[in-house]
Amino acid sequence: xxxxxSQKTKRIIRRPERAQDFIVxxxxxxxxxxxxxxxxxxxxxxxxxxxxxxxxxxLAYYVxxxxxxxxxxxxxxxxxxxSDVGTSIQALVHALPFPACYISPEGRVxxxxxxxxxxxxxxxxxxxxxxxxxxxxDVLSATERVAQTGAGERIxxxxxxxxxxxxxxxxxxxxxxxxxxxxxxxTAVHRAERARADFLANASHxxxxxxxxxxxxxxxxxxxxxxxxxxxxxxxxxxxQQTDRMRHLVADLLSLSRIEFSEHRAPDTVxxxxxxxxxxxxxxxxxxxxxxxxxxxxxxxRPIPITAKWDExxxxxxxxxxxxxxxxxxxxxxxxxxxxxxxxxxxxxxxTRHRHEATRSTLLQPRASSEVxxxxxxxxxxxxxxxxxxxxxxxxxxxxxxESRGGEIEGTGLGLAIVKHIMARHRGGLAVASREGDGASxxxxxxxxxxxxxxxxx
Ligand code: ADP
Numbered sequence: 001x002x003x004x005x006s007q008k009t010k011r012i013i014r015r016p017e018r019a020q021d022f023i024v025x026x027x028x029x030x031x032x033x034x035x036x037x038x039x040x041x042x043x044x045x046x047x048x049x050x051x052x053x054x055x056x057x058x059l060a061y062y063v064x065x066x067x068x069x070x071x072x073x074x075x076x077x078x079x080x081x082x083s084d085v086g087t088s089i090q091a092l093v094h095a096l097p098f099p100a101c102y103i104s105p106e107g108r109v110x111x112x113x114x115x116x117x118x119x120x121x122x123x124x125x126x127x128x129x130x131x132x133x134x135x136x137x138d139v140l141s142a143t144e145r146v147a148q149t150g151a152g153e154r155i156x157x158x159x160x161x162x163x164x165x166x167x168x169x170x171x172x173x174x175x176x177x178x179x180x181x182x183x184x185x186x187t188a189v190h191r192a193e194r195a196r197a198d199f200l201a202n203a204s205h206x207x208x209x210x211x212x213x214x215x216x217x218x219x220x221x222x223x224x225x226x227x228x229x230x231x232x233x234x235x236x237x238x239x240x241q242q243t244d245r246m247r248h249l250v251a252d253l254l255s256l257s258r259i260e261f262s263e264h265r266a267p268d269t270v271x272x273x274x275x276x277x278x279x280x281x282x283x284x285x286x287x288x289x290x291x292x293x294x295x296x297x298x299x300x301x302r303p304i305p306i307t308a309k310w311d312e313x314x315x316x317x318x319x320x321x322x323x324x325x326x327x328x329x330x331x332x333x334x335x336x337x338x339x340x341x342x343x344x345x346x347x348x349x350x351x352t353r354h355r356h357e358a359t360r361s362t363l364l365q366p367r368a369s370s371e372v373x374x375x376x377x378x379x380x381x382x383x384x385x386x387x388x389x390x391x392x393x394x395x396x397x398x399x400x401x402x403e404s405r406g407g408e409i410e411g412t413g414l415g416l417a418i419v420k421h422i423m424a425r426h427r428g429g430l431a432v433a434s435r436e437g438d439g440a441s442x443x444x445x446x447x448x449x450x451x452x453x454x455x456x457x458x
Contacts, residue, residue, distance in 0.1 A: 029054040045098070045184050049152075049171050052092050052182075056085065056174040085174065086110075098182055103130050103143055105177030119159065119166070119183060139168050139181075146170045147177045156186070165190045202398040206249055206412065210242035245410065252414040255315065256397070259421045266307075267426060270449040273304035273313065273375050277338055280317040287322060292330045295321070299338040304375045305449040312422045317377070319415040320442045324381035326411070327440070338377045340448060344429070347374035351443025352433040354380065358441070359434065361391035364420050366429035368447045376445035386434040394432055395420040419444070 033051055036042040042050070093100050093111040099119040101112035112125040112133075120133050134140050136157040146153055150172040157166055167184045217235045225231050278300050288295050306313070317336075324334040341347035344366055352360050368374075386394070390401045398413040416430075423430045428446030 026055060045167075045169055045182060048096065048098075049169050049180065049182055052096075052180055053171055053174070055092065056089055089173070093180075096182060098184060100180070100182045101125065101133075102173060103147070103179040103181065105147065105175055107131070107147075109133050110178075116183070136168075139170075142168070142170050143179050143181065146172055146179045163187070199397060203249075203253060206398065207246060210245045210249075213242045214239055249412050249414075252412045252418065255418050256414060256421065259312065259418060259425065263421060263425045265425075267309045267312075268307065269309070270305050271308050271310050271313070273306045273308075273338060273377070274300040274302065276310060276313045277317055277336070277377070280314045281321065281336065284318065284321050284325070288325050288334070291325050291328065292332075293325045293328045294333045295325075296333060296335045297337075298335070304338060304340055306375050306426075306446060307449045308426050308446070312425070316419050316422050316444055319419050320377075320379040320444070323415060323442070324379050324383070324440075327383040328381045329383060332382050334382075335380045336377070337380075338375065341374050341376055341445070343371050344368055344374045344445060344447065345370040347376035347445035348429055348431060348443070351376040351378050351429075351445045352431045352441055353378065354433040354435070354439075354441045356435060356438055358385075358438070359388045359391060360431060361394070361433075362429065362431045363392070363395040363416070364423050364428075364430040366427055366445065367424070368427040372447045374445045375448050376443060378441055378443045380439065380441040382439040385436045385438050385440050386432070387436045391432055391434065395430065 030051065033042065033047050033054075037044060037047045089102050090111045093102050094113045096113060097115075099113065099116035101116045102110050104110040107130050109125050109128050109130055117123060117125050120135075122128075122133060125133050130143060131140060134143070136155075136159075138155050139157055142153045142155045145151075152169070152171040155168045155170070157168060158164060159166060165186045167186050169182045169184065171180045171182075172178065173180050217239050221232060221235055225235070278297070281295060281297060285295065321334065321336060328334055339350060341350055348362075348366075354360075386401055390399075393399050394401075395416045397417040399416075400411060400413040402411065420430050423444055423446065426446045428444055430442075430444050432440060432442050434440035
């Protein structure tokens with residue numbers, strides 16, 4: 001037997017053993033990773049990174065090229081082993097659901113998936129120098145460190161106009177000096193964290209203001225004004241207003257959290273929008289009388305079936321109509337109109353018609369198709385209106401235009417946020433049209449109940 005023949009035989013004998021080792025190694029590692037991910041000890045992204053490295057290592061072993069580490073050449077004819085490893089890495093990078101790339105020891109982006117091209121906003125990434133593609137200095141220097149030391153790193157970076165936050169996971173690849181980068185979009189998580197922190201700060205601030213006032217009056221009544229009973233009536237009046245303010249705030253916060261909790265569950269009962277409106281308006285009539293504001297109603301003469309939660313739709317009516325009364329001048333008029341339209345887009349137009357030319361802002365885009373028949377409501381007042389720059393921010397929690405007007409009208413800044421959440425749950429929309437000095441029209445619209453549901457209810 002010649003030397004080459006004996007080598008060939010050796011190769012043939014070793015292959016099944018290596019195949020067995022490869023399968024045991026891969027299945028064992030996959031099992032271990034699954035256990036770690038299931039127990040929460042490892043995140044999904046870290047798990048995927050570890051899986052890539054383990055599979056690439058196992059493949060490299062399988063094709064008989066460890067040690068030494070395989071070289072993956074892009075220029076010239078690759079050997080069978082090298083092209084096997086290269087093909088596997090390429091397949092892995094392209095199969096990942098996140099932006100991912102593989103940096104060769106020469107510092108080029110050897111493989112990159114479509115998501116990475118979109119993230120870096122460059123069509124052809126593969127083959128380019130990493131410094132041309134990765135324009136975040138922190139990530140670039142981390143690739144150098146990982147290539148040299150082999151120790152994995154995680155680096156946060158911003159893209160877009162600074163409004164997107166990403167986390168780059170860098171791990172050494174199977175070749176010495178190569179680096180895998182997988183990028184995780186943290187924008188939504190980051191925004192949610194910031195919104196939660198803002199919300200807590202705002203809620204505590206709003207509660208602290210009336211509490212400080214109450215504490216101040218109690219101290220005065222126990223101290224300097226202890227024997228001046230005549231001044232107590234005035235103090236008690238203000239204390240009563242402040243406790244009322246806290247009560248409203250706590251009630252609004254509770255409504256908001258209750259609605260948020262059930263936002264992902266669509267309502268399933270068919271109710272009559274006209275009936276909800278006429279009953280809720282009845283309960284608002286005394287407030288309108290106190291403020292000397294006339295309520296003009298129209299469109300309630302026929303049933304409008306909607307798949308909705310009664311209490312929540314009543315709250316939408318209450319919040320919008322009580323705002324219109326609150327922001328109307330004495331002797332003012334609030335018009336409330338409801339109706340049905342052949343499509344959501346037509347309903348959206350009708351819901352924000354305004355007496356005169358006005359600026360319109362959609363505060364919530366409906367999730368329902370724009371083609372389905374829809375119910376709509378418009379609440380129009382003749383108050384001082386809202387300046388154009390504030391319109392798109394209405395519906396943000398605690399956003400109040402009045403703060404800039406000197407805060408002469410009491411409010412929590414949560415009423416419209418509640419309306420927005422309720423309409424989102426009902427797959428509906430919310431919009432406003434207004435011109436400063438010329439009143440405001442707030443409109444909501446949502447799909448009408450399907451006929452089958454309508455009949456079920458009868
Ligand atoms: P608030 O409890 O402060 O009324 P909302 O969330 O209901 O909270 O409203 C947010 C802000 O939008 C209000 O502070 C007010 O500045 C403005 N706003 C709401 N409705 C009207 C309206 N009909 N006319 C003028 N401004 C309004």
